[in-house]
Amino acid sequence: KAGVTQTPRYLIKTRGQQVTLSCSPISGHRSVSWYQQTPGQGLQFLFEYFSETQRNKGNFPGRFSGRQFSNSRSEMNVSTLELGDSALYLCASSPRTGRLLSNQPQHFGDGTRLSIL
């Protein structure tokens, strides 16, 4: 069974640009969550999607957005990139949830490392 797949693995952008990251969950998983990891900050929750709807959102500005498709694949978009957006962006999937993160472990992808110059 294939794991969570994130593309691209590495990305370099400049300030002011926008970026779209992609996540394909484990087959059969319907919930996809996105996280940002920066040095010393741990993992910070961005948002969660289930059945093509954003169910929960973390404390990030509106420049961060996402969507989920009918096949559960998800994309995350960051507009007007800032230097502080440089981070590892992780996607995680779990089988089901109607509310955020039911008591089932999430399975993480290897992340997209975004560097802003």
Added chain:
Amino acid sequence: DQQVKQNSPSLSVQEGRISILNCDYTNSMFDYFLWYKKYPAEGPTFLISISSIKDKNEDGRFTVFLNKSAKHLSLHIVPSQPGDSAVYFCAAKGNNDMRFGAGTRLTVKP
């Protein structure tokens, strides 16, 4: 605000000895706790979890202890192996929220 804290950024242990990783939380609404392990260039891997109705959960060499009154959980690894060297994250869930600690880098020396 850091609702989940891992106060030790690093820990070094000799092979065969016990590794104890600690985690504190502040939000009493958290009712499910998890530990993840992360190797460089890979995503976190789920290790073990515990519900707030329990105070201990064991899986092989890994045991998680939960002290609700102290809002503290710990992960014990016995015996520690060099392959356990990684960054360990604790996470807490509850009330439609999920928070991670900043991680503790464990080094197990042969």
